[in-house]
Amino acid sequence: xxxxxxxxxxxxxxxxxxxxxxxxxxxxxxxxxxxxxxxxxxxxxxxxxxxxxxxxxxxxxxxxxxxxxxxxxxxxxxxxxxxxxxxxxxxxxxxxxxxxxxxxxxxxxxxxxxxxxxxxxxxxxxxxxxxxxxxxxxxxxxxxxxxxxxxxxxxxxxxxxxxxxxxxxxxxxxxxxxxxxxxxxxxxxxxxxxxxxxxxxxxxxxxxxxxxxxxxxxxxxxxxxxxxxxxxxxxxxxxxxxxxxxxxxxxxxxxxxxxxxxxxxxxxxxxxxxxxxxxxxxxxxxxxxxxxxxxxxxxxxxxxxxxxxxxxxxxxxxxxxxxxxxxxxxxxxxxxxxxxxxxxxxxxxxxxxxxxxxxxxxxxxxxxxxxxxxxxxxxxxxxxxxxxxxxxxxxxxxxxxxxxxxxxxxxxxxxxxxxxxxxxxxxxxxxxxxxxxxxxxxxxxxxxxxxxxxxxxxxxxxxxxxxxxxxxxxxxxxxxxxxxxxxxxxxxxxxxxxxxxxxxxxxxxxxxxxxxxxxxxxxxxxxxxxxxxxxxxxxxxxx
Amino acid sequence: xxxxxxxxxxxxxxxxxxxxxxxxxxxxxxxxxxxxxxxxxxxxxxxxxxxxxxxxxxxxxxxxxxxxxxxxxxxxxxxxxxxxxxxxxxxxxxxxxxxxxxxxxxxxxxxxxxxxxxxxxxxxxxxxxxxxxxxxxxxxxxxxxxxxxxxxxxxxxxxxxxxxxxxxxxxxxxxxxxxxxxxxxxxxxxxxxxxxxxxxxxxxxxxxxxxxxxxxxxxxxxxxxxxxxxxxxxxxxxxxxxxxxxxxxxxxxxxxxxxxxxxxxxxxxxxxxxxxxxxxxxxxxxxxxxxxxxxxxxxx
Numbered sequence: 001x002x003x004x005x006x007x008x009x010x011x012x013x014x015x016x017x018x019x020x021x022x023x024x025x026x027x028x029x030x031x032x033x034x035x036x037x038x039x040x041x042x043x044x045x046x047x048x049x050x051x052x053x054x055x056x057x058x059x060x061x062x063x064x065x066x067x068x069x070x071x072x073x074x075x076x077x078x079x080x081x082x083x084x085x086x087x088x089x090x091x092x093x094x095x096x097x098x099x100x101x102x103x104x105x106x107x108x109x110x111x112x113x114x115x116x117x118x119x120x121x122x123x124x125x126x127x128x129x130x131x132x133x134x135x136x137x138x139x140x141x142x143x144x145x146x147x148x149x150x151x152x153x154x155x156x157x158x159x160x161x162x163x164x165x166x167x168x169x170x171x172x173x174x175x176x177x178x179x180x181x182x183x184x185x186x187x188x189x190x191x192x193x194x195x196x197x198x199x200x201x202x203x204x205x206x207x208x209x210x211x212x213x214x215x216x217x218x219x220x221x222x223x224x225x226x227x228x229x230x231x232x233x234x235x236x237x238x239x240x241x242x243x244x245x246x247x248x249x250x251x252x253x254x255x256x257x258x259x260x261x262x263x264x265x266x267x268x269x270x271x272x273x274x275x276x277x278x279x280x281x282x283x284x285x286x287x288x289x290x291x292x293x294x295x296x297x298x299x300x301x302x303x304x305x306x307x308x309x310x311x312x313x314x315x316x317x318x319x320x321x322x323x324x325x326x327x328x329x330x331x332x333x334x335x336x337x338x339x340x341x342x343x344x345x346x347x348x349x350x351x352x353x354x355x356x357x358x359x360x361x362x363x364x365x366x367x368x369x370x371x372x373x374x375x376x377x378x379x380x381x382x383x384x385x386x387x388x389x390x391x392x393x394x395x396x397x398x399x400x401x402x403x404x405x406x407x408x409x410x411x412x413x414x415x416x417x418x419x420x421x422x423x424x425x426x427x428x429x430x431x432x433x434x435x436x437x438x439x440x441x442x443x444x445x446x447x448x449x450x451x452x453x454x455x456x457x458x459x460x461x462x463x464x465x466x467x468x469x470x471x472x473x474x475x476x477x478x479x480x481x482x483x484x485x486x487x488x489x490x491x492x493x494x495x496x497x498x499x500x501x502x503x504x505x506x507x508x509x510x511x512x513x514x515x516x517x518x519x520x521x522x523x524x525x526x527x528x529x530x531x532x533x534x535x536x537x538x539x540x541x542x543x
Numbered sequence: 544x545x546x547x548x549x550x551x552x553x554x555x556x557x558x559x560x561x562x563x564x565x566x567x568x569x570x571x572x573x574x575x576x577x578x579x580x581x582x583x584x585x586x587x588x589x590x591x592x593x594x595x596x597x598x599x600x601x602x603x604x605x606x607x608x609x610x611x612x613x614x615x616x617x618x619x620x621x622x623x624x625x626x627x628x629x630x631x632x633x634x635x636x637x638x639x640x641x642x643x644x645x646x647x648x649x650x651x652x653x654x655x656x657x658x659x660x661x662x663x664x665x666x667x668x669x670x671x672x673x674x675x676x677x678x679x680x681x682x683x684x685x686x687x688x689x690x691x692x693x694x695x696x697x698x699x700x701x702x703x704x705x706x707x708x709x710x711x712x713x714x715x716x717x718x719x720x721x722x723x724x725x726x727x728x729x730x731x732x733x734x735x736x737x738x739x740x741x742x743x744x745x746x747x748x749x750x751x752x753x754x755x756x757x758x759x760x761x762x763x764x765x766x767x768x769x770x771x772x773x774x775x776x777x778x779x780x781x782x783x784x785x786x787x788x789x790x791x792x793x794x795x796x797x798x799x800x801x802x803x804x805x806x807x808x809x810x811x812x813x814x815x816x817x818x819x820x821x822x823x824x825x826x827x828x829x830x831x832x833x834x835x836x837x838x839x840x841x842x843x
Contacts (some may be wrong), residue, residue, distance in 0.1 A: 115607060245635035344736050346735060348731065372737065376737070379732065379733055380729075384729045385730050385732075387747075397740065399737035430552045430556075452738075
């Protein structure tokens with residue numbers, strides 16, 4: 001064996017659109033030896049997924065490939081269709097992004113895992129042998145054989161991801177390409193999946209190319225790292241070396257975007273290159289004032305099919321004081337979004353009470369309307385949180401019009417855009433959401449909330465769908481808004497690093513209850529509850 | 544120089560969107576043909592009193608022979624009373640098109656309101672409204688229309704009501720489905736969190752998003768309303784006034800006058816072909832519009 005498992009020579013991929021050509025990958029050289037692991041990092045749109053899919057020629061017809069893709073010494077781009085079909089899955093396989101959409105919802109996972117085996121077998125394998133093989137694959141990914149008879153919707157996100165990995169391993173490939181395999185998963189599940197992949201790669205001597213935007217995830221699994229930026233590889237080397245001493249500016253931004261929890265350098269300091277800088281950390285006040293928002297024994301119960309009750313929020317006490325940033329941390333399904341919706345009056349309380357500024361949360365339509373001037377929501381995905389038919393101006397002015405705010409509407413909108421640091425505001429006003437970047441869209445959503453001059457901002461995963469470099473900018477904006485306007489914020493997140501970056505206090509939510517509440521320094525440095533400890537332990541480390 | 548107001552900008556944007564939509568529409572030949580046919584037919588119907596004399600419809604003043612075949616004076620022959628079939632067909636288009644348009648507008652309006660309300664309020668409102676919709680969906684609409692037009696006074700208004708009240712359920716179902724997908728978008732949640740009430744959400748977010756669909760549906764529905772009108776008139780439930788004929792009443796009188804036995808094809812074919820052409824034109828327009836407004840259809 002003298003040729004590498006995978007070698008890319010001056011690879012370029014161009015997408016020809018109706019009006020213009022886009023070069024997604026521009027002159028990439030990469031080599032991967034058998035049994036090696038390579039992490040491919042970069043922001044969305046940098047071409048990393050295109051690069052990965054080009055290895056098996058899984059690109060749309062509008063893509064044209066230049067250069068060489070040598071898989072085991074054989075050029076993929078010149079392979080005949082039959083040969084390509086044989087190579088797909090037996091030599092190289094893919095763990096696709098988004099396990100929930102990559103599985104067929106109407107077939108049992110056992111059959112889906114067996115599909116490539118049946119397709120690639122020279123003669124149809126016996127049912128018993130096939131069953132044994134699938135059971136063995138399920139065992140490899142630490143799933144009991146019974147789960148094979150489940151349908152995808154009966155499995156959790158982590159289990160689905162394991163099924164995807166089992167599928168990828170079905171034909172004993174020598175190369176596995178994992179495209180953002182853990183992006184949609186919780187920290188704890190992510191840690192398990194990463195551990196599983198590391199073990200499998202080591203045991204079976206598979207070459208692994210793993211794609212992610214999260215350097216910490218890659219660093220904990222891969223020996224080597226390649227950082228992509230605008231279609232080119234800007235930095236490549238040993239994982240440790242790249243992260244400890246990033247040479248390219250973009251790598252530095254990526255590395256800084258995922259803070260190390262517990263490191264004082266990152267406390268109140270999200271990565272930002274904005275010239276406005278960061279406000280000073282708030283002075284430690286020992287005498288807490290009256291809470292702005294007080295939730296007492298809040299309960300929300302849903303009635304599901306068959307009258308089964310789900311206690312999404314089961315007795316939560318939470319305070320947010322004026323000018324304070326509180327992070328509500330928990331994994332998906334812990335009830336944190338339901339709690340946020342309840343605080344905004346979008347979800348009815350089953351029990352307990354919520355008071356704001358000393359007054360009970362109103363229930364009448366009129367009372368709620370007045371209340372919502374003072375408490376505002378920022379949603380997770382800014383792309384879908386803005387009406388695609390409304391311009392920036394209309395989106396920001398929407399709240400002003402609903403509340404018939406006195407004064408010049410245009411001035412209010414300009415001030416709100418200014419506050420959200422979209423400058424100059426006049427240039428942004430006529431644009432439609434699709435003409436903005438993700439970070440700009442989130443700023444528009446924030447401006448729309450700020451236009452009403454609220455006292456409290458409830459932000460549901462405000463940066464989860466944003467790129468690493470934008471993430472820091474938005475978090476820094478929240479800190480600056482707090483310093484300038486005294487705006488309190490309740491930030492809902494699954495990311496402990498975010499809490500470490502900006503929050504004063506943190507509340508950890510687990511199965512509808514708050515298991516630990518306290519100042520960030522205290523809780524994250526000396527966790528008491530087991531769940532908090534396991535959350536912290538599951539964080540991928542770059543070290 | 545002051546910056547243009549946001550309202551002006553919004554209108555300018557809509558103008559640009561309309562122009563882009565028109566270019567898309569114009570690239571489809573069948574849509575253009577349909578539109579051209581419609582323009583000609585509607586112009587002829589509107590200008591009928593100007594280019595012809597309504598007196599020719601009066602049986603007492605008819606001058607032609609009884610069921611005379613086409614000749615120079617009467618290019619499409621005459622009916623039993625000696626009236627020109629061409630004149631009748633031309634004047635009939637007025638009633639047929641009027642009933643088609645108004646009945647469709649009525650049915651689409653009912654359907655849109657019910658669909659949006661059902662989807663927006665959900666729960667028991669949706670359950671109640673959808674059961675009503677199902678009721679209208681399962682009873683044969685023709686029978687209901689016949690029942691309605693026998694109970695009420697005969698005339699154009701009754702026909703419009705009968706068609707409008709029986710053909711809205713499919714529109715309601717369609718609009719409800721579209722509204723449900725719109726209401727699931729996070730920007731609706733944002734709008735509610737901003738303090739927007741039901742009226743705000745419906746008029747600012749839901750209605751503009753379902754309108755294109757409603758528009759396409761309207762175009763497609765006009766054709767079937769015209770067919771329904773012809774059917775009802777053919778069955779003798781149309782306007783009895785001979786001065787206001789429709790294609791359906793023409794077919795009815797041709798049938799009553801045993802035009803087939805007499806071999807008077809010129810009496811039967813013109814109204815039948817007219818119906819076919821108008822329905823076809825509306826369908827062609829509607830399909831082309833659908834392709835413009837629904838990008839998913841454009842790819843196929």
